[in-house]
Amino acid sequence: xxxxxxxxxxxxxxxxxxxxxxxxxxxxxxxxxxxxxxxxxxxxxxxxxxxxxxxxxxxxxxxxxxxxxxxxxxxxxxxxxxxxxxxxxxxxxxxxxxxxxxxxxxxxxxxxxxxxxxxxxxxxxxxxxxxxxxxxxxxxxxxxxxxxxxxxxxxxxxxxxxxxxxxxxxxxxxxxxxxxxxxxxxxxxxxxxxxxxxxxxxxxxxxxxxxxxxxxxxxxxxxxxxxxxxxxxxxxxxxxxxxxxxxxxxxxxxxxxxxxxxxxxxxxxxxxxxxxxxxxxxxxxxxxxxxxxxxxxxxx
Numbered sequence: 549x550x551x552x553x554x555x556x557x558x559x560x561x562x563x564x565x566x567x568x569x570x571x572x573x574x575x576x577x578x579x580x581x582x583x584x585x586x587x588x589x590x591x592x593x594x595x596x597x598x599x600x601x602x603x604x605x606x607x608x609x610x611x612x613x614x615x616x617x618x619x620x621x622x623x624x625x626x627x628x629x630x631x632x633x634x635x636x637x638x639x640x641x642x643x644x645x646x647x648x649x650x651x652x653x654x655x656x657x658x659x660x661x662x663x664x665x666x667x668x669x670x671x672x673x674x675x676x677x678x679x680x681x682x683x684x685x686x687x688x689x690x691x692x693x694x695x696x697x698x699x700x701x702x703x704x705x706x707x708x709x710x711x712x713x714x715x716x717x718x719x720x721x722x723x724x725x726x727x728x729x730x731x732x733x734x735x736x737x738x739x740x741x742x743x744x745x746x747x748x749x750x751x752x753x754x755x756x757x758x759x760x761x762x763x764x765x766x767x768x769x770x771x772x773x774x775x776x777x778x779x780x781x782x783x784x785x786x787x788x789x790x791x792x793x794x795x796x797x798x799x800x801x802x803x804x805x806x807x808x809x810x811x812x813x814x815x816x817x818x819x820x821x822x823x824x825x826x827x828x829x830x831x832x833x834x835x836x837x838x839x840x841x842x843x844x845x846x847x848x
Contacts, residue, residue, distance in 0.1 A: 597668045599627070608682045620651070621652040675833075751839040757771070784798060786831065
């Protein structure tokens with residue numbers, strides 16, 4: 549276990565974050581930053597943390613930590629506490645936590661105040677990883693509350709702008725709506741079957757045909773998907789990379805694709821002028837992230 553000063557660690561974390569941003573996260577999990585507030589009655593209550601192989605999880609405390617008392621459950625072959633200091637604990641899993649399993653991490657505090665310790669249950673989530681968790685235990689100052697409120701307001705302002713854009717799109721549909729919102733101009737809409745190598749079925753899912761539609765600042769991919777698995781599947785989210793698009797929608801007529809059945813799924817992406825002939829990775833997932841369809845390369 550390595551002990552480092554807080555300033556040195558923060559510098560290291562910044563460098564790690566820079567590298568992590570430049571790379572795609574393993575298995576497409578989303579990196580999450582969140583806050584956890586411990587009340588005086590929190591002793592003995594477990595706080596669930598999402599960890600994953602290939603990702604660093606950082607716990608940032610507002611109270612001094614008893615470094616010698618930090619304990620990790622029986623999982624040292626998969627999880628490593630490789631940084632612990634007075635305010636920070638860093639985890640680096642070598643493997644995912646098995647489904648249905650929880651590994652306990654106990655962090656005692658050094659100031660004798662209540663609660664005396666925090667206990668975390670480390671699990672692996674299919675869609676998220678807790679990259680940074682701010683753990684607050686002391687009463688919060690008015691300045692801290694105001695700073696968080698300002699942060700929330702800024703985030704809401706961004707969501708309001710996106711919501712207004714969606715409202716404008718829904719005000720008129722079809723060609724009229726596309727003309728009014730500027731997503732179709734004198735160039736019209738272009739459609740073609742892009743080049744792609746049909747991948748091997750993943751999770752029993754197979755794509756047979758792709759048609760790409762292109763307009764001003766948007767692209768839509770029409771995918772014919774066959775479910776060769778034993779359970780129905782409903783795609784609810786999609787990711788196209790690389791790209792800086794604001795929104796991705798996944799639609800189809802059927803509520804689900806039954807085993808042995810097929811359906812046409814349309815993935816729509818807005819907010820970016822896609823370069824003609826660009827190569828993209830397309831991934832579709834269900835709401836639980838349990839099954840996915842991956843097309844490594846689509847050129848459109």
